[in-house]
Amino acid sequence: MKEKLTIIKVGGKIVEETDTLNRLLSDFSAVPGYKLLVHGGGRSATRIAAQLGIESRMVNGRRITDAETLKVVTMVYGGLVNKNIVAGLQGKGVNAVGLTGADMGVIRSDKRPVKDVDYGFVGDVKEVRADVLVQLIRQGIVPVMAPLTYDGAGGLLNTNADTIAGETAKALSEAFDVTLMYCFEKKGVLHDENDDDSVIPVITPDLFRQYVDEGVIQGGMIPKLENSFSAVEAGVIQVIITSASAIDGKSGTIIKK
Numbered sequence: 286m287k288e289k290l291t292i293i294k295v296g297g298k299i300v301e302e303t304d305t306l307n308r309l310l311s312d313f314s315a316v317p318g319y320k321l322l323v324h325g326g327g328r329s330a331t332r333i334a335a336q337l338g339i340e341s342r343m344v345n346g347r348r349i350t351d352a353e354t355l356k357v358v359t360m361v362y363g364g365l366v367n368k369n370i371v372a373g374l375q376g377k378g379v380n381a382v383g384l385t386g387a388d389m390g391v392i393r394s395d396k397r398p399v400k401d402v403d404y405g406f407v408g409d410v411k412e413v414r415a416d417v418l419v420q421l422i423r424q425g426i427v428p429v430m431a432p433l434t435y436d437g438a439g440g441l442l443n444t445n446a447d448t449i450a451g452e453t454a455k456a457l458s459e460a461f462d463v464t465l466m467y468c469f470e471k472k473g474v475l476h477d478e479n480d481d482d483s484v485i486p487v488i489t490p491d492l493f494r495q496y497v498d499e500g501v502i503q504g505g506m507i508p509k510l511e512n513s514f515s516a517v518e519a520g521v522i523q524v525i526i527t528s529a530s531a532i533d534g535k536s537g538t539i540i541k542k
């Protein structure tokens with residue numbers, strides 16, 4: 286029997302609001318056993334970029350990341366958001382350490398090749414150093430991972446936080462029985478995006494395709510579900526998409542292969 290590990294990914298709207306973030310961090314600190322937190326921060330990056338006069342552009346849920354934008358996301362994800370979360374967790378008695386993918390070489394990626402779209406400094410994950418994370422986790426340290434990776438040649442790359450969570454969960458599932466929870470501002474994957482009581486309890490790849498065709502599932506939810514299926518296929522025990530106020534895993538949408 287492997288030991289259990291809970292991986293929580295928390296999205297941009299939650300990390301941007303002090304109250305919701307604080308509540309999430311309290312709930313996270315109460316999760317028993319081994320755990321790891323992955324955060325986004327897309328909304329904060331967009332807001333701070335705008336304050337600096339830099340326009341943000343997203344294509345298929347990914348940020349077009351030119352050299353100036355890379356500086357902003359490095360400061361926002363690797364600095365402001367990550368360190369606020371680490372300080373918040375330390376304040377709640379959790380021995381957190383903040384990591385970008387570059388720290389201890391945890392997540393290496395390749396710059397996304399230019400096809401129809403040039404995403405700029407955006408990385409597709411190539412390697413997760415599970416051994417490094419396992420060592421930290423077994424020492425009782427809680428990694429807090431920012432959505433930045435490194436290219437192995439001195440550069441940082443911007444990488445979608447849902448992908449960081451999915452790839453980390455996959456890599457750690459050899460050592461642990463991993464539960465991966467994607468937490469955001471809604472109660473789960475919804476039949477009607479505007480009706481929080483319309484949670485779809487279970488999604489399979491067939492249902493996913495049907496809901497995408499019907500327009501029920503769209504936007505950022507599409508890559509989130511693709512990452513979820515990929516994790517379940519690779520042996521992650523449980524993947525749940527749920528509200529940031531329900532990380533007990535008792536509600537939300539369960540992903541089945």
Ligand SMILES: Nc1ncnc2c1ncn2[C@@H]1O[C@H](COP(=O)(O)OP(=O)(O)O)[C@@H](O)[C@H]1O
Nearest residue numbers: 296297298325469474475501502503504505506
């Ligand atoms: N069927 C659906 N149920 C819930 N959310 C949906 C659905 N279809 C699209 N969405 C959108 O997906 C968004 C979540 O994706 P994203 O913004 O990438 O998440 P995160 O906040 O975790 O980064 C929701 O805020 C919502 O607008």
Ligand SMILES: CC(=O)N[C@@H](CCC(=O)OP(=O)(O)O)C(=O)O
Nearest residue numbers: 297325326327347348444445446
């Ligand atoms: C390449 C790419 O798109 N990276 C994302 C990373 C942050 C993120 O994913 O944040 P959320 O979870 O809050 O959406 C971005 O810059 O928006």
